[in-house]
Amino acid sequence: MGILIVDDSKDSRDLLKTFLKGAGYKDITTAASAQEAFEALGVNGADHRHKIPFKVILMDGVMPEMNGIEACRVIKADAHLADIPVIMVTAMGEQESLNEAFEAGATDYITKPVKKIELLARVRSVLRLHQEMERRKVREKELIETLKQLSEANRVLTLLSAQDGLTGLANRRHFDENFSAEWRRAMRDRQPLSVVMADIDHFKLYNDHYGHQGGDTCLRQVAAVIGQVARRPGDIAARYGGEEFVLILPDTPLEGGMRIAEEAAAAVRALRLPHEKSSAAPYVTLSMGVACMVPDRSKEMKELIERADRALYAAKRQGRNRVKAAAEE
């Protein structure tokens, strides 16, 4: 159990030790001064681990050199020892110093001359309290650890649920949510909102020729380029469907949307990914449609997507590998 008795009087030490032993406590250490107690505890020492882990300290009040209150204060100031409960053992007439003792961190007190029943009751209750606190500390630690794992799992889950598994861009669900949020924000701020729809030219032929794995690799490389182009805060690049991508560009007029689309188209061309079956070019290219609106209550959100989509089909009809702006409507 590890009980430390600190008292300058041998009679008092012997008495406390005998009562405690009689009640079945083992591991009782005695110290005749604060200094001896500090040595037993390893105060300010680096070797706490080799010391007996005391569960309670019985501390005499009046001792020559350092008194019990001062000793208690020193123990409580040591982070490794601060949790060990200290019971002050003070003579009758020293009660006025108890306030000071509690301020110094004492848990409880017993008056001298010590009564066996009182001693054992106090020690038992302090030990029980200490045990309960230790148990609670362990539980709290476990709880904090569990919460940490949970929040990490949630973070990963949220990320995964918003992400397209193949390309790492935002997925369709994330796009839908963010598009309506951006639409409302643009309406509130009366700012232009641009949308770019992009399609890999003749991707079905590409897949047939290079296989599904080749197709997946192509999608990943194109997605990486598109993700880099939509890099301002608020820009969102998403995989819209099989080989279709979409960009949401807040606070961006049509010309700005066109510029970003052209940048993406050029970056994909620059990859020079061979595409033998394409009628547009011998390498992978994009067809893109750009539309822009300043949202207001008379307009519908899906209209912006539809306009970008019509521009995309216009780009395809005109021979692919190009960017088209939506016609004014």
Added chain:
Amino acid sequence: MGNEERIAVKVDADLKELIPGFLQTRHDDVAAIAAALEKGDWNAVYIMGHSMKGSGGGYGFDEISEIGAVIETAAKAKDAAAVKSGAVRLSDYLGRIDITYV
């Protein structure tokens, strides 16, 4: 002091082994107090009184705690007569106790 009126004291049986040593130390205290007084070592007297006060009742000897308190107070006041009378009272008490372990 020939009047041998005995004083019955009940002591916790757990303490049986400690009692002879405890009482011997009190006998020694009587001599030590006298010696300290001789030297004018009030602090030593004070500590002996204080220790007696703190431990006597715990061992079952409330009278020793009372005597200790008297000696402690007297030492603080540097009252040699009161210290001596305390020591006499202690010596007398020690000579008259009959202990039963309970």
